[in-house]
Amino acid sequence: MLLPQDxxxxxxxxxxxxKYQFSWFDWFCLWYPPxxxxxxxxxxxxxxxxxxxxxxWEYWLFLIPGGFYLALLMRWVRLGFxxxxxxxxxxxxxxxxxxxxxxxxxxxxxxxxxxxxxxENLPIDGSLIVAINHAGMCFPWDFLALAYLLNQHQGxxxxxxxxLALFNHPWMLWWFPPDWANVLGAIPANTSSLEVALKNxxxxxxxxxxxxxxxxxxxxxxxxxxxxxxxxxxxxxxxxPILPIICLGSxxxxxxxxxxxxxxxxxxxxxxxxxxxxxxxxxFPSMGVWAAKxxxxxxxEPILDFSTKKxxxxxxxxxxxxxxxxxxxxxxxDKIKEEGRGGLGRHxxxxxxx
Numbered sequence: 001m002l003l004p005q006d007x008x009x010x011x012x013x014x015x016x017x018x019k020y021q022f023s024w025f026d027w028f029c030l031w032y033p034p035x036x037x038x039x040x041x042x043x044x045x046x047x048x049x050x051x052x053x054x055x056x057w058e059y060w061l062f063l064i065p066g067g068f069y070l071a072l073l074m075r076w077v078r079l080g081f082x083x084x085x086x087x088x089x090x091x092x093x094x095x096x097x098x099x100x101x102x103x104x105x106x107x108x109x110x111x112x113x114x115x116x117x118x119x120e121n122l123p124i125d126g127s128l129i130v131a132i133n134h135a136g137m138c139f140p141w142d143f144l145a146l147a148y149l150l151n152q153h154q155g156x157x158x159x160x161x162x163x164l165a166l167f168n169h170p171w172m173l174w175w176f177p178p179d180w181a182n183v184l185g186a187i188p189a190n191t192s193s194l195e196v197a198l199k200n201x202x203x204x205x206x207x208x209x210x211x212x213x214x215x216x217x218x219x220x221x222x223x224x225x226x227x228x229x230x231x232x233x234x235x236x237x238x239x240x241p242i243l244p245i246i247c248l249g250s251x252x253x254x255x256x257x258x259x260x261x262x263x264x265x266x267x268x269x270x271x272x273x274x275x276x277x278x279x280x281x282x283x284f285p286s287m288g289v290w291a292a293k294x295x296x297x298x299x300x301e302p303i304l305d306f307s308t309k310k311x312x313x314x315x316x317x318x319x320x321x322x323x324x325x326x327x328x329x330x331x332x333x334d335k336i337k338e339e340g341r342g343g344l345g346r347h348x349x350x351x352x353x354x
Contacts, residue, residue, distance in 0.1 A: 020046045020102045030106065034062050037175060037286035043103050044177050047095055052084035053177060065283040072174060083170065089179035093157055096185050104148045107141075112249075114145040114296035121300035122154060123243070127201040129231055130158070132245045132298075133224055133329065134207035136253030137214045137273040139289045143205055145296050146245065150203075159197060160205040162186040163270045175288065191230050198238045206231055208322060211270040217258045218275075221251035222333050227326045229318035232306060239307035244325060245298050246332055252294035299336065301329070 020043050022030075029035025038059045045053055058075060061067035076082075108114045116122075130150070136142060140160070147158040166172055166181045167188060177183075187193050187204065197204050207213055212225035235242050257275040264272035281287050304325070306313070313321065 020098065022102075022106060030111070032063065033280075033290040034068075034284035034286045036107075036290045037288070038062055039103060040176065040180075040289065043099060044180065047098065048089075048177070050177055052079055062284070062286045068285045075174075083173055084178050086178040089183050091159075091185045092183045093185070095183055096157065097151075099184060100148050100151050104144050105152070108145045108148045108296075111293060112141065112145055112296045114149055114298070116149050116153060116298050116300065118300040119153065121243075121302050122150075123241070123303060125154075125156075127198070127238075127240045128203045129198070129235055129240055129242045130203065130205045130245060131208050131231060131242055131325075132205065132247055133250070133333070134209060134213040135216075135221070135247070135250040136291065137217075137257045137259060137271050138254040138291045141253055141291045142247050142250035142296060143207075146247065146298055147205060149298065156203050157185070158205050159185040159187050159202050161189045161194060161207070163189050163211065165269055169268060175286075191234075194230070195234060195238075198234055198240055201240075208326070215259045215261065215264075215271045218251070218256050219258070222248075222337065224326050224330045224333070227322035229315065229322040232318040232321045232325075233313055233315075235304075236306040236313055242304040242306070244301035244304065244329060246301065246329055246336070247296060247298050248333070248336065249294045249296040253291040255292060299332070301332070 026039055026042065029038045038054075041050075041054050042059075044050060054071070054075065055078075058071035061071035061074075130146070132142065132146060134140070134142060140162070143160050147160060150156045150158055162181060166186060172181075187197050189210070194204065194206070208227035208231060209225045210228055216223065216225055231242065234240070254273055254275060254277065257273040257277075260272045260274055264270065277292075306321070
């Protein structure tokens with residue numbers, strides 16, 4: 001599905017037609033890490049009624065050490081000692097486009113300076129599974145930056161597969177508006193939801209490593225973990241090609257971090273990172289959507305098309321194909337790390353290798 005990059009938001013969808021403009025306060029919040037969560041919520045409140053949302057005086061508390069906890073208490077009391085209520089909002093492609101253009105674009109271009117490489121491998125249109133190595137043990141900026149770049153370059157509307165915690169974890173319900181992930185087009189990370197999206201011919205952003213990627217820790221950075229084979233079988237079943245993409249720089253989004261999987265499991269989180277930054281996160285919980293400044297670079301690999309296979313792949317065959325792809329991408333990552341910014345797309349062809 002394609003959308004014009006600069007399309008205005010329909011009045012029938014959001015109740016407003018003028019775009020969100022960064023104010024001096026937003027630019028300050030972009031410069032000051034505890035303020036990033038404020039930008040996300042202010043943008044939502046520009047387009048949607050949010051009676052249970054944060055108020056301006058609570059935003060100011062985000063900016064001082066420990067102030068977030070006082071703001072959280074004030075909001076809880078203000079709501080009558082209950083959690084924010086869902087409005088049962090569904091995917092809104094117009095709002096997704098506004099958020100990408102007006103918020104993500106500012107952060108990706110001015111902070112991460114993300115860029116695409118080997119763009120000759122990008123198809124013109126059509127449904128896709130965009131498979132990327134996912135890392136960083138933080139808010140998924142490697143996903144968001146790629147979604148922004150593909151939208152700007154190709155006009156694609158990307159729907160990322162996201163961990164269930166982003167939809168229903170209590171902490172997320174207080175950080176963001178309750179329907180935030182749904183409205184932005186995130187797909188719950190389970191096979192049935194992915195299958196529905198592919199049936200509807202979407203462009204899905206997918207991490208074959210799952211939480212193993214960001215959860216592996218700093219000592220295994222750029223070492224790809226086992227790929228889940230389900231996306232290979234679904235690609236063949238629904239005749240949707242796979243676009244493999246390598247991301248470099250994502251490991252530095254949260255440097256020197258190590259995972260505590262037992263704590264993460266008890267807290268129902270995908271990962272629980274431990275690093276020197278956790279002291280600051282404790283003082284400023286709104287920093288949870290922030291990430292360290294790094295240069296994100298994305299290398300497009302040639303399209304993989306499993307629809308030409310005569311017979312459905314068995315589970316073992318799909319598993320072997322998934323691990324072959326992992327091995328192929330690992331070789332490419334090692335090569336580009338050795339060559340610096342050398343042209344990764346010139347060193348072989350994923351389809352031929354597989």
